[in-house]
Amino acid sequence: DTGVSQDPRHKITKRGQNVTFRCDPISEHNRLYWYRQTLGQGPEFLTYFQNEAQLEKSRLLSDRFSAERPKGSFSTLEIQRTEQGDSAMYLCASSLIVAGDAFFGQGTRLTVV
Amino acid sequence: AQKVTQAQTEISVVEKEDVTLDCVYETRDTTYYLFWYKQPPSGELVFLIRRNSFDEQNEISGRYSWNFQKSTSSFNFTITASQVVDSAVYFCALSERVGGSGAGSYQLTFGKGTKLSVIP
Numbered sequence: 001d002t003g004v005s006q007d008p009r010h011k012i013t014k015r016g017q018n019v020t021f022r023c024d025p026i027s028e029h030n031r032l033y034w035y036r037q038t039l040g041q042g043p044e045f046l047t048y049f050q051n052e053a054q055l056e057k058s059r060l061l062s063d064r065f066s067a068e069r070p071k072g073s074f075s076t077l078e079i080q081r082t083e084q085g086d087s088a089m090y091l092c093a094s095s096l097i098v099a100g101d102a103f104f105g106q107g108t109r110l111t112v113v
Numbered sequence: 114a115q116k117v118t119q120a121q122t123e124i125s126v127v128e129k130e131d132v133t134l135d136c137v138y139e140t141r142d143t144t145y146y147l148f149w150y151k152q153p154p155s156g157e158l159v160f161l162i163r164r165n166s167f168d169e170q171n172e173i174s175g176r177y178s179w180n181f182q183k184s185t186s187s188f189n190f191t192i193t194a195s196q197v198v199d200s201a202v203y204f205c206a207l208s209e210r211v212g213g214s215g216a217g218s219y220q221l222t223f224g225k226g227t228k229l230s231v232i233p
Binding site for chain 2: 033035040041042043044045048056058089091093101102103104105106107109
């Protein structure tokens with residue numbers, strides 16, 4: 001597989017529950033990004049890793065959100081105590097070249113009921 | 114702050130017509146990158162093109178062409194002889210170096226997208 005892989009593709013959860021998403025970037029890509037996309041909008045930057053270090057976090061990333069990339073390969077995004085406003089598509093991207101050509105996965109669509 | 118504006122929310126064309134998707138951007142940096150992505154109904158963002166701020170040459174790839182004009186801060190995308198498979202949401206995005214950690218990150222700022230419907 002040569003693309004960015006995200007799991008699960010869809011997640012429905014009750015408000016207040018915790019959820020975790022996984023992203024497997026293109027191998028050898030040292031940069032990994034998380035974006036969030038709500039209906040009718042473009043993706044918005046959440047956070048970024050270079051290898052295992054989380055170097056940037058958007059103000060959109062509240063304390064309920066945490067992301068990790070423990071070995072510089074796959075990454076997880078956890079949302080604690082989910083709220084209805086968290087319903088969105090969560091997109092992962094990876095890149096090798098400094099300036100991008102970021103390649104995106106198919107996303108995880110989260111619905112909080 | 115960087116900003117990307119795609120004024121056209123939705124466009125409908127009949128198959129084989131040409132269509133141009135507009136993109137206007139704002140940035141204070143002299144070094145930046147512009148992108149176009151396609152998002153079909155499946156949801157995945159498909160990379161189409163990246164241009165850097167120092168290369169204003171227009172580019173053609175098959176039925177796709179891009180017109181980059183720094184004087185008007187625009188990076189427009191034209192599809193020639195549109196096909197039904199071109200139906201998707203198209204996003205223009207801007208990337209510039211932000212942050213001081215190491216090399217900095219190149220997070221993308223996206224426009225709101227233009228939904229293109231090609232009618233058979």
